[in-house]
Amino acid sequence: MHGPGRAETLTRVGPAWAATMRLSGPEALHRTAAPLGRGTTPTMRELPMPRTYLHPAGARALTDAGVRVIAVPDAGHNIMLDNPEAFAAATAAALKA
Structure with a gap:
């Protein structure tokens, strides 16, 4: 660039x-x-391990593939900037799982 x-x-x-x-x-x-x-190969859906995806809204294709999706409220693309407290809580929850 x-x-x-x-x-x-x-x-x-x-x-x-x-x-x-x-x-x-x-x-x-x-x-x-x-x-x-x-894009990536393999995709997140194809990885043979526990996966968690922090997302501002639901992600049905990922949950259907067994990926744990944690919705972060009041956030857009920049989750950690839009709602830092909820991002930290969701990250902590994902790491405990």
Whole structure:
């Protein structure tokens, strides 16, 4: 994410998210963002181990695949920023399971 693409992205994501993105170099951001578009193999649904997913709303396909889903209320994409107390409680509950 070099040059004008980086500047445009920082503008689009808004000030709170841009503040965190500025802490990483452009190469690091690119390396973490590019795979998101490709997805992962295996997917979370296919992993043969206990899994927990913190999510702002239900995720039916994951629960159907045996993934424990913990809804975090009053949160959007940035769960840990939107509702830090509920995020910490959900994380603690997931680690105890």
